[in-house]
Structures are given as C-alpha cells and as structure tokens.
Amino acid sequence: MKFSQLFSKTLREAPSDETAINAQFLIRGGFISKVMAGVYEYMPLGLRVLNKVNNIIREELNKVGGQELFMSVMQNKETWSATGRWDSAKEVMYQFKDAASKEYGLGFTHEEPLTATAKHFISSYKDLPKAVYQIQTKFRNEPRAKSGLLRGREFLMKDLYSFHADQGDLDQYYEKVAEAYDNIFSRAGVKAIRTFASGGLFSKYSDEFQVVADIGEDIIYVNEQENKAVNKEVYNDEVLTDLGWDKNSLTEKKSVEVGNIFKLGTKFSEPLGLTFMDSSGNNKPVIMASYGIGPGRLMGTVVEVSHDSKGIIWPESIAPFKVHLVSLDKNKEADEVYTQLQSKGIEVLYDDRDDKAPGEKFADADLIGCPIRIVVSKKSLEEGSVEIKKRSETQAGLHKIDNFLSALN
C-alpha cells in the first residue's frame, strides 16, 4: 500500500472530545472515525487490524471445533419473549416497530435466537456436542458509552455457543475454550488474566479475561505469580476460601474485560424447548455455555497497553502492516525495496510522498506504529544500505540493500 493512496490521513492533534488514549491515537492515525457517542467506523487501516484480530480468533476457535456461522441482527419479539428477556432487556436492547406496528429488536447477544435455531438440528445425543460462533455487530443501548473503542453502542462481538449432553462434557469443553482464549489474547499481544467473576444474570459465577490497564472499568484482585485473579464483584471471604486463595497474595488493579465465558446450563434450552433424546430414550434439555470476545475492544485495549508518547506500538500479529517503508531524498531504490518486499509477501506501507519533510514522515510512522521501519535515503544509499528500526526500539541499524530481507526477523 502506498501512503499517498491511503483513504485516511493522519492528524497532528486529536479531537478535543476524545480523552481515551486508544481513541486519540486510532483517530489521529486514521484507523477509525467517530460517528456518534459509542459508534465508530473502521477505516481501511483500522479494518486491517480488526480483521487480523478476527482471524486469530477464528484460527483458535476452529482448532477447538468451533464452526463459524452468521446469524441475523434483526430479532423477532416472540423468540425473546420465551425467556422473558424481551421485557427485562428493554433498557439495553434497541426495540422498534415497523410501519405495520410489528415489533423487532436488534441483537445485543444471541442466546435466544441460536437456541431456537438449534432446535432444527439437535434432537439426539448423537448430535452432541456442538459448538458454533459468529463475529458480528451487536447493538446495546449503553447509558454511557465511553473510552473510545472500549465501550460502544454498536460494536463487534465474537460469540461462541456450545451444546452438550451432560455437565461433565460441558466442563471439559469449557476448559478447552478457556485455553483457546489464552492463545487468542497472547497472540494478539496482551496479557489477559483469567478472572473468577460473577455470572450476572446468566449464572452464579463466570470466568472473565481481564487485561490490567488504568482505563479499565473493572477492579480485580490479581495474583501476579500464578496469573489468576478474582473480580471485586465476588471478592469476599467465602469465595476466597472456596477458591483456596490467600488474600495477601492478591493486589488490586483496574482492568479491561476483553472476554468472558459462562456456563448457561439449561437456562435457555428449557424455556425455548431445545431438548435431545438420550441413549435410553429420555428427552432432556441440552446443556449450554456461551463465550464472548469483543474484537474492537481488544484492539482498543492493545493500544492502551502498547504505545508511547508518539503513537501506537502494534504487535506484529495484528499490525496493519509489518513494514513501514519511508523514502527520503526522492530516490529510485525505495521503489525497488517496495517491490521486493511485496514479492516476498511482506505487508508494507510505503510512504512514497515526495512533498513531505522527513520529520513528518517519521512522525506518521511512529503514530501508525508498524513494527518495522525501513528508511531509504541518500544517507543510507551512500553506504549501499537501508536503515532498519523496530518501532519498539530506539536503535536503528544499516543493512546492505542486496540482503536487507534477512534482517527483518
């Protein structure tokens, strides 16, 4: 991609109404654009990052047998009335009437519709277990959208649901997904701590995946050594005793919840009538669990925990491009380096602009935050070299132009 062709432009200053670091850098870098409170558009640069996050999620979930599907955002009232949530969720769910006064809602989660759909396909113990997921836009009427991508009213969510014949099978699969989550978050470049938490209206307890960051809304008590934590909402002597954790090993931290997993049991299968016949001919409700990750929130969280005063420092796994190539002094060699990188399948953003001063190009490279910066200039060419610098480091090094590729890893 040539910088001169990019749809977006960088901004020298962040809009004054954005105070969250993730929003400031992502807007300044041209990754996202704000539409209204809690609603952002992803520009080409931002979509590249988001898609990489999504693909990491897909790879890890596919490994544990998840099958991707795509449900509807439009929801009918009847399905949601079966569990009573049409009324109880009125505050969060956008609900409206069409011209004929028929009522609809926009999905803010998908337990009900998926359970209803599963009835078409699950009827025997031979059909179990199953796990399906989607990555889709969710709508929630948040009373207070805030912190850039961290809490929105329209946002992307990966929601996985699993169906089981018995609790033991669910418990086993639940742990497999928890491992997949660990992989997803570490591949995306954040340290997410599995946190014992409240299950809200879903279940008594749940497991959350929390990234320590000051902008977070949650308060957790972390055991750094053992990489585990408990959420303040269930932090009491009884729970600590049950867990067998020592109060003195825990430190209070603020954190962002990037994922959560719930054991739903038969909370949805019973009211919606999702049952299966076991091997002895008895009809039983299917046992379910649900598992969420907010890819956009995760992207914002990465920015929160990985930046410096000049801009974002993307982990290579989700960086918009691996290499940010900067050409100075109007040389031909940079074009050749660009072609060479592309032919090797290395993703590169090429700052080919010839009307910008070096300082501005460096500032943009730091802001956008690709892991590797390559500069081709008169200075480097005098040495027959290109300059290579990692975004995360301050030291740059010269590498001969005929074999600079070997220095990229």
Next chain:
RNA sequence: CGGGAUGUAGUGUAACGGUAACACGCACGAUUCGGGUUCGUGAGACUCCGGGUUCAAAUCCCGGCAUCCCGACCA
C-alpha cells in the same frame, strides 16, 4: 438516568456585547530535504439548533440537542 464541563473552518485554538482571527491541514508557486523546513498567494464558518434581551449577540438569558468526564448501569 443523576451531577459537572464544553459546543466557533477538516483538526486544534482566539475574539470587552460592536459584525469572526490564528496555527495545522488543503490548493497553487517558490524553497527545503534525517524528526512535523521556510516564504508568498488562495479557498474554506448560517459561530450546534430554536427562542428571548439589546441600536447591536459567537459573547448575556431561557429551552432543546450533541459530546466528554464522574456516578448509577453493564446479559
């Protein structure tokens, strides 16, 4: 939904109650070329919306709306 703050050009800011200015960005022309180079010319604003006070409102008052922050909420 309670409390607080703020709404002026694409972005950041200015303007005693006297008819909107500056910087960045943008266009054109020079200049320069390793950390946002310098100079010139130019385009770009119903000052969030609606009322009111006044000879006169970006500015004061009332009512909306929007955005951010704190809290409540967070499936």
